[in-house]
Amino acid sequence: xxxxxxxxxxxxxxxxxxxxxxxxxxxxxxxxxxxxxxxxxxxxxxxxxxxxxxxxxxxxxxxxxxxxxxxxxxxxxxxxxxxxxxxxxxxxxxxxxxxxxxxxxxxxxxxxxxxxxxxxxxxxxxxxxxxxxxxxxxxxxxxxxxxxxxxxxxxxxxxxxxxxxxxxxxxxxxxxxxxxxxxxxxxxxxxxxxxxxxxxxxxxxxxxxxxxxxxxxxxxxxxxxxxxxxxxxxxxxxxxxxxxxxxxxxxxxxxxxxxxxxxxxxxxxxxxxxxxxxxxxxxxxxxxxxxxxxxxxxxxxxxxxxxxxxxxxxxxxxxxxxxxxxxxxxxxxxxxxxxxxxxxxxxxxxxxxxxxxxxxxxxxxxxxxxxxxxxxxxxxxxxxxxxxxxxxxxxxxxxxxxxxxxxxxxxxxxxx
Numbered sequence: 001x002x003x004x005x006x007x008x009x010x011x012x013x014x015x016x017x018x019x020x021x022x023x024x025x026x027x028x029x030x031x032x033x034x035x036x037x038x039x040x041x042x043x044x045x046x047x048x049x050x051x052x053x054x055x056x057x058x059x060x061x062x063x064x065x066x067x068x069x070x071x072x073x074x075x076x077x078x079x080x081x082x083x084x085x086x087x088x089x090x091x092x093x094x095x096x097x098x099x100x101x102x103x104x105x106x107x108x109x110x111x112x113x114x115x116x117x118x119x120x121x122x123x124x125x126x127x128x129x130x131x132x133x134x135x136x137x138x139x140x141x142x143x144x145x146x147x148x149x150x151x152x153x154x155x156x157x158x159x160x161x162x163x164x165x166x167x168x169x170x171x172x173x174x175x176x177x178x179x180x181x182x183x184x185x186x187x188x189x190x191x192x193x194x195x196x197x198x199x200x201x202x203x204x205x206x207x208x209x210x211x212x213x214x215x216x217x218x219x220x221x222x223x224x225x226x227x228x229x230x231x232x233x234x235x236x237x238x239x240x241x242x243x244x245x246x247x248x249x250x251x252x253x254x255x256x257x258x259x260x261x262x263x264x265x266x267x268x269x270x271x272x273x274x275x276x277x278x279x280x281x282x283x284x285x286x287x288x289x290x291x292x293x294x295x296x297x298x299x300x301x302x303x304x305x306x307x308x309x310x311x312x313x314x315x316x317x318x319x320x321x322x323x324x325x326x327x328x329x330x331x332x333x334x335x336x337x338x339x340x341x342x343x344x345x346x347x348x349x350x351x352x353x354x355x356x357x358x359x360x361x362x363x364x365x366x367x368x369x370x371x372x373x374x375x376x377x378x379x380x381x382x383x384x385x386x387x388x389x390x391x392x393x394x395x396x397x398x399x400x401x402x403x404x405x406x407x408x409x410x411x412x413x414x415x416x
Contacts, residue, residue, distance in 0.1 A: 006042035045303035046355035079239040097232040109168040122173035124155025148181040153260035182216035220374040239391030245269035249392035253399035254407040266392040279380030282312030282367030289344040312364025321359035328365035338372040
């Protein structure tokens with residue numbers, strides 16, 4: 001561990017959200033260890049992570065001052081996190097993960113359980129593809145999804161309708177369109193996925209959203225287990241408390257933005273290394289371990305590079321471990337073809353468990369799934385955005401029924 005990269009005092013203070021003077025107070029009290037060199041003090045990044053995960057909350061803020069969490073409590077009617085488990089309308093996500101994503105999504109939007117539900121893109125798809133094709137070569141698949149939302153909105157004459165039935169139908173078309181604008185990576189999706197689809201779902205219905213998305217994220221032909229894995233990821237990411245992207249979506253709905261505007265707001269907030277993009281860093285961490293790098297070195301480098309949490313580990317809502325990660329990593333471990341990725345997950349997890357006590361979260365699972373199935377390091381972002389679009393709309397439907405502009409905060413001036 002002596003050869004691992006270390007954090008400077010400034011980096012450590014930034015990670016902990018404290019002043020440098022407070023950091024040195026922790027050192028004086030023996031709560032953190034520093035090493036003095038000619039270049040200044042340095043800190044073990046994994047010890048800092050352990051301390052960040054376990055230190056007590058700071059004293060209550062002075063009246064009128066907010067540290068940002070929690071800003072407010074928003075009542076929700078779909079997802080519940082209780083006693084370390086996630087449920088959708090009282091049904092454990094572990095049970096729902098084996099159901100077709102479209103079925104669960106339609107149930108979330110309308111309350112109707114339809115095993116035959118299919119999401120089909122509507123008018124505007126060709127325009128959306130054309131707009132996405134105009135993006136520069138540096139654009140990613142989620143960039144294509146973002147611009148596609150505006151193109152699909154322009155083609156919908158009922159885009160401003162707040163009727164729940166119209167919104168639910170528009171959401172299904174939108175999600176299907178967001179998948180279709182991502183370029184194909186492999187062969188024709190129908191011929192490629194038919195056999196795997198039959199193995200996955202046990203019947204001969206035409207291919208669904210997970211099958212189509214797989215062919216746009218991976219050049220490899222999927223097995224039934226691969227499709228079940230991607231489908232489960234979509235279901236598990238559909239909704240989850242009130243993360244920042246959901247808050248943005250609800251704030252837009254509170255101002256009576258159109259459903260498409262709600263999705264644009266959510267996508268904007270999702271585009272963050274601390275939220276929707278976190279699986280990319282987790283993917284790269286696992287990739288290094290698979291390539292033969294020492295797991296402790298790879299983890300420490302990731303902490304130093306991000307000045308933040310170890311990518312893919314820790315979830316404050318699940319102190320004993322993220323159930324979504326357990327489900328996906330369990331499915332991955334059950335497939336011998338993915339033993340190398342599972343071994344990398346285990347190696348990194350041991351380092352983190354020994355040094356910080358943190359458990360894998362859904363971002364690590366997404367990175368592992370993408371790596372195991374031949375997808376790129378940004379695939380988890382696309383899966384996240386595709387699934388969570390349904391969740392944002394579930395929240396928007398709820399918010400549209402509330403008094404308008406109720407989520408507009410009041411600023412408190414503290415300037416000169």
